[in-house]
Amino acid sequence: KQEVTQIPAALSVPEGENLVLNCSFTDSAIYNLQWFRQDPGKGLTSLLLIQSSQREQTSGRLNASLDKSSGRSTLYIAASQPGDSATYLCAVCNFNKFYFGSGTKLNVKP
Amino acid sequence: DVKVTQSSRYLVKRTGEKVFLECVQDMDHENMFWYRQDPGLGLRLIYFSYDVKMKEKGDIPEGYSVSREKKERFSLILESASTNQTSMYLCASSIGQGLDNSPLHFGNGTRLTVT
Numbered sequence: 155k156q157e158v159t160q161i162p163a164a165l166s167v168p169e170g171e172n173l174v175l176n177c178s179f180t181d182s183a184i185y186n187l188q189w190f191r192q193d194p195g196k197g198l199t200s201l202l203l204i205q206s207s208q209r210e211q212t213s214g215r216l217n218a219s220l221d222k223s224s225g226r227s228t229l230y231i232a233a234s235q236p237g238d239s240a241t242y243l244c245a246v247c248n249f250n251k252f253y254f255g256s257g258t259k260l261n262v263k264p
Numbered sequence: 265d266v267k268v269t270q271s272s273r274y275l276v277k278r279t280g281e282k283v284f285l286e287c288v289q290d291m292d293h294e295n296m297f298w299y300r301q302d303p304g305l306g307l308r309l310i311y312f313s314y315d316v317k318m319k320e321k322g323d324i325p326e327g328y329s330v331s332r333e334k335k336e337r338f339s340l341i342l343e344s345a346s347t348n349q350t351s352m353y354l355c356a357s358s359i360g361q362g363l364d365n366s367p368l369h370f371g372n373g374t375r376l377t378v379t
Binding site: 196197200255257 | 268270295297304306309314352354358360369372373
């Protein structure tokens with residue numbers, strides 16, 4: 155069964171820092187990998203989706219990379235802002251089933 | 265934009281009650297999912313559906329059932345609510361149609377408390 159791990163579980167940085175969140179998975183036979191943001195008490199908002207044939211995707215200050223062979227993805231956030239404070243989850247898709255990591259809780263201090 | 269709507273944000277029910285959680289999506293998606301999210305356990309799949317009247321068990325189906333009579337609506341049913349079903353319930357949908365690279369879209373969640 156696919157296992158998805160996110161490290162670190164929590165991260166606190168000062169405003170303006172660039173940061174990297176990590177996601178690893180055990181089965182490289184994935185269709186895609188998706189990064190989500192979750193604010194407290196809310197649902198998940200999709201940030202980026204990387205298809206299995208792609209190496210990276212960018213949206214604004216966010217850049218996600220995918221290395222299928224090593225079972226890793228990173229989410230890079232440039233010039234972090236307090237509004238980026240949230241929990242970030244990654245999910246991998248195998249045969250229309252999605253497997254989630256436990257998330258990284260990010261706190262960006264003003 | 266895809267909209268996935270869960271009918272209630274907060275629910276409080278008593279032990280033994282039959283509980284219905286409703287989810288509607290407006291983008292003609294084939295795939296719909298129900299997850300629960302608990303601290304320290306992450307998101308766990310309860311049930312999913314690839315088409316109308318079709319359902320498959322996820323990882324933790326015990327104590328739950330689902331109904332999909334129309335393509336846009338996927339209901340989660342707690343036959344006899346118990347306190348260990350107190351949780352955040354999240355509905356999601358994706359295009360399906362063999363497009364395995366389609367993203368997953370979530371509703372805002374229903375916080376269910378069973379007393």
